[in-house]
Amino acid sequence: MNMIQALNAAMDLMLGRDPAVVVLGQDVGYFGGVFRVTDGLQRKHGQHRVLDTPISEGGIVAAAIGMAVNGLRPVAEIQFADYIYPAYDQIVSELARLRYRSAGAFAAPVTIRTPCGGGIRGGQTHSQSPEAIFAHVCGIKVVMPATPYDAKGLLIAAIEDDDPVIFLEPKRLYNGPFDGDPNKPAVPWSTHPGGEVPDGYYTVPIGRAEIVRPGAAVTIVSYGTMVHVAEAAARSLGVDAEIIDVRSIVPLDVETLAASVAKTGRCLIAHEATRFAGFGAELIATIQERCFFNLEAPIERVAGWDTPYPHAFEWEYFPGQARVVAALKRVLEGR
Amino acid sequence: MNMIQALNAAMDLMLGRDPAVVVLGQDVGYFGGVFRVTDGLQRKHGQHRVLDTPISEGGIVAAAIGMAVNGLRPVAEIQFADYIYPAYDQIVSELARLRYRSAGAFAAPVTIRTPCGGGIRGGQTHSQSPEAIFAHVCGIKVVMPATPYDAKGLLIAAIEDDDPVIFLEPKRLYNGPFDGDPNKPAVPWSTHPGGEVPDGYYTVPIGRAEIVRPGAAVTIVSYGTMVHVAEAAARSLGVDAEIIDVRSIVPLDVETLAASVAKTGRCLIAHEATRFAGFGAELIATIQERCFFNLEAPIERVAGWDTPYPHAFEWEYFPGQARVVAALKRVLEGR
């Protein structure tokens, strides 16, 4: 099953299990979403459970908050993460703070799904990875799956979670794992263990990282598309890297990260988002606080350059294997 | 001169020097601003240079962008940094990217002034420090002065800058330096060298940190109100700290920071903003990348707790001297 189908299955299942679940967003209803993630859901569950909306991200999130306060569990889609900013105020000032400011009297269990990341020739407005600007906001959880298995399990967990969740979908992984090389033929999810998705209900708990590959020489901390790039890079370099998929950006599974770096003594962070003040900075800050005396080399970051995502330079911009390999070498040599 | 007067003087001077400068924002015109920062400017420069606006942060920034494209140099006030989020899309998607996406054909030299930080019993919606969510966005400069002298010089530099600048004003410093102790009587700026503000034109360059106090034992990196808290804490502990006021968050003066930490081998970051994925994380990440082999202890952060700013617990929340002292001790002992 690919990631689109896995996400679709999660919503289908939750719409069926819980009458409070509703799905809303631009083009998600009749059409089934520009990436087909909600395909067939309106036909099956009806126009009053799967709603097309105006092109108004702020309005969508605000309405979802109101619905949640009235007992529903809205799953709102923002068509691209690049278009989530008009909803930023409702997310930061309202969704994230409602439980706190009302001392628990009110809460809004809203899930906001949105495709993120580059690699699909989307240019600067269809490629962004805005996790850091949500990670800094207290009161919302932020997750990003790297496989169809995690996508389904995490989305069910997000919908069931009583706190709001920003659910970031690395769109380059929708149809298959991607190792960062755009010239190789695309690989379908059927070739990857993460593409095995059980029928029916299961959850992947929010707040737990996954050790994708155990290793001893260096820890690579990553999430989303970059997990696969990192795996390929480590493989090509033949290094015994421990590769961790963060999965849950908030809350962060610090224990898993710290235990790994304490063991390996070396650490590399890899994400697609721009580097400066990106989430990689928090990972470094936390890990050096916890593992300073274990560290044998500075922690490095491989990340998007500090520029918008440029259409023509997609593959110079995308932090591909070559850059991961170069950084890995530095981390292994201790500069 | 206090910081309010210094900021007022900068705008007054620029309105006088450059007919392209306009000031706009909620209550900034007839009334002179809720903090009186624009007091008298409309009377002196006229209703068409100093504009009251609707309560619409998104509209204010959008209009400022359009004005700037048409040759003006707008200085927009957002009444509190806590209310900047409705303008986030225009700032991130438009203001920050216009020059890049048009390959330099268009640009918008807009300055956005906004009071930030806590310590005035403002509760969660009048106390926020959102610098990190702007620092992560490529294409905008972000500055924060800690003295009236820097406030005037940096604001003139911001208005003259051909790139957009987010100008954050630590409102607790408006009327005097503040060392973090709310029980001590307030001290006016006339008692502080940073309160000496020259008449007339001068600039403080954007992109340069300032060594507020040279020292050898430890580097404290801070900005805004926390610079003064850090100074007091170091003094009370009797430690020979080198205290650096970052001043310019973007671009960051990495050389000054790295040179200091290379010398002292120890570093503490202090900011008011919430800790997780805050700007302190970037400071740590950068410094450990540059100074790893000089570091004798993990870099620590003293920051706001990862909660909204709670009205009743202002002084438990505010990262005051006691917390800076505790962290300094840890950093000095190497844990």
Place this chain on the structure above:
Amino acid sequence: MPRRSRLHVPRAPARPGEAPDFSYVRLSAAGAVARPDVGSPAADIENLSVELIRVLDDQHRAVGAWNPHLDVDTLQVGLRHMLLTRVFDDRMVRTQRQGKISFYMKSTGEEAVAVAAGLALRPNDMLFPSYRQQGLQFVRGARLVDLMCQLLSNTHDMCKGRQLPVMYHSVPGRLFSISGNLATQFPQAVGWAMAAAIKGEDDLAASWIGEGSSAEADFHHALLFASVYGAPVILNVVNNQWAISTFQGYAGGEQRSFAARGPAYGMPGLRVDGNDFLAVYAATAWAAERARKGAGATLIELVTYRAAAHSTSDDPTRYRPKEDYERWPLGDPVERLKQHLIAQGEWSEQRHAALSTELEQQVAAAWTEAASYGTLTEGPRLDRDLMFEDVFKELPGHLAEQREQLRRERG
């Protein structure tokens, strides 16, 4: 600049030192506006967004088609809530001046907006107020002590010390948590109403924002979503002429009424005398009936005047004539309802004075109790561990650590 600016700059009708001028307020005579069927298409009743719905005339009689024909009991209850609002507001500003609370916002002159609307709705209807409808709290049965404890951020504070004063909420009272961010509740109310419709329930939502706040994006989101989905919601714009120092012309009120935005989005817009208890009641009841019938949302503009300062941090003499309110053409809502009852022989100056005294005593007694639970500066204090709770439903690891750290570092 090469030439003279052609920018239009709205002008406040009068600034300090000038004579008050309310000639810009378009009035209708009491009883003059027709009351259409609640099912009327929005396009057929656009006049309601231009005229001014009024019931109480200058002789304090209730006249015209909008007269809600309320029984004396309801009128007296309304008067009591309005007077309580005023007494409470006055007293709380005094406590603020004494340094006992950090901040306060009065609703003086606007009491009818909240109280009459509150009484016209059903208890199950969900209310999304701004910070200036404290009357709704009284209508929905809030205890004075509870409100005061919120203002004091003390050990009995419903918000556990986390919010500025006046940012109340009530689950049993179906009063949504008030936000410091303007207008955000407006589209949330629409979402709540959409959910009620999806669930097939009869309850509706109502929300209030200031005319200044209608400039925010969320005003547009609210009207649009309410219109598209025919949501059972009442969207109230309280046009009290001022947004801090900024005159309503800066929110677009110079060109057109705020009510007129309703028809543009396909819903009725009612322009109502907000100082006329009966008119506010009648308009709200009309909109509620319409919503419950499935005919969707209504926008109501309540024309009123912010008689007091914006908040305890504000000094209105800096930006408007001192005697402005005395010349306000729609009078005082408490006084007008009082005179209406007197005119009917159901009230008297004596009874009014007695009620005033009774309410003052009530408020004073409540204050004594509330202050005993702690103030910002004295008495018992909230457990600071509460600072870390409710960020998430369950305390995550990093917040548990920070709680410990605070204990360690601050003793």
Place this chain on the structure above:
Amino acid sequence: MPRRSRLHVPRAPARPGEAPDFSYVRLSAAGAVARPDVGSPAADIENLSVELIRVLDDQHRAVGAWNPHLDVDTLQVGLRHMLLTRVFDDRMVRTQRQGKISFYMKSTGEEAVAVAAGLALRPNDMLFPSYRQQGLQFVRGARLVDLMCQLLSNTHDMCKGRQLPVMYHSVPGRLFSISGNLATQFPQAVGWAMAAAIKGEDDLAASWIGEGSSAEADFHHALLFASVYGAPVILNVVNNQWAISTFQGYAGGEQRSFAARGPAYGMPGLRVDGNDFLAVYAATAWAAERARKGAGATLIELVTYRAAAHSTSDDPTRYRPKEDYERWPLGDPVERLKQHLIAQGEWSEQRHAALSTELEQQVAAAWTEAASYGTLTEGPRLDRDLMFEDVFKELPGHLAEQREQLRRERG
């Protein structure tokens, strides 16, 4: 769910497999709508936001008060630009299908909206288009090769490879940089116009957004600021009935015209036949004259139809009847202007065919040149160092370092 949902859900008039149905489009006869003085108060001319301003009648004659009485030259220039738009669009979609460019968006069926408005404005007026007014580029003298190089992100790309195809700009053409974020340019155009007014200059701004995009907050910001400051700006909503798969009812068009929002904010709203070159020209000229006279902004709704797919990533047969456009009651803008000229004896099918061929050859020749400067996959490529420039005016240290790092790590 306990009961039946009472939520109203807008319904597209026809979905695949159903017969096209345009009975919802409210029409006026050509020439039927009066043309008021450009100085008329907005409140007096609200009818313009409900009726449909049309000039070309079924016999291809120009009739009524809105007839702009254009000379044959202007009409022929307009036809040429429209036809060029169509030829260019068709060809670019073919190149996209061949994998030469990554993405494209046609404006088929909407050519008059851009071309007629562009011609009605002065060269100094500043234009803030969305991605679907390529006609403005032609009117303002863009070279085909330059547009194509942008589409190709090649070495001559005006955007230096940084933008998706169709996100053009032109400083000499006074065409603002097109944004991928919907509606953001609408209030920016207002700010530009405010600056023109502040500077005492006569130039005005015009902007275009889709009807779907009018749901964004920036629509509200634009109307509000334009109204408050009387900004010299023309705000155009291109109602082409669809926003990707979503019918215009979801943007509020089910209840009321988009033009009707204008009067609500205190400015005229004109509802115009967007496929009628003469009507678009006349309405734009009217609004421009009004703005230049100092009477402020106008909202224009252009009623048209998106004849093609949303973009090359879209397949409209999934959500609307295949033959929808054939039944569209306002016909085809190119065909209608062509027949108007033919009816006057100033054009013929032969001349039209010849023009078509000429334009196709022009486009083909331009393509050959443009492709010689590189495509996404072949030929010369932009210097990747450009990736780091223009983030700021001067390259800051950290970007200089990153540029070096890229050189080191990628050779």
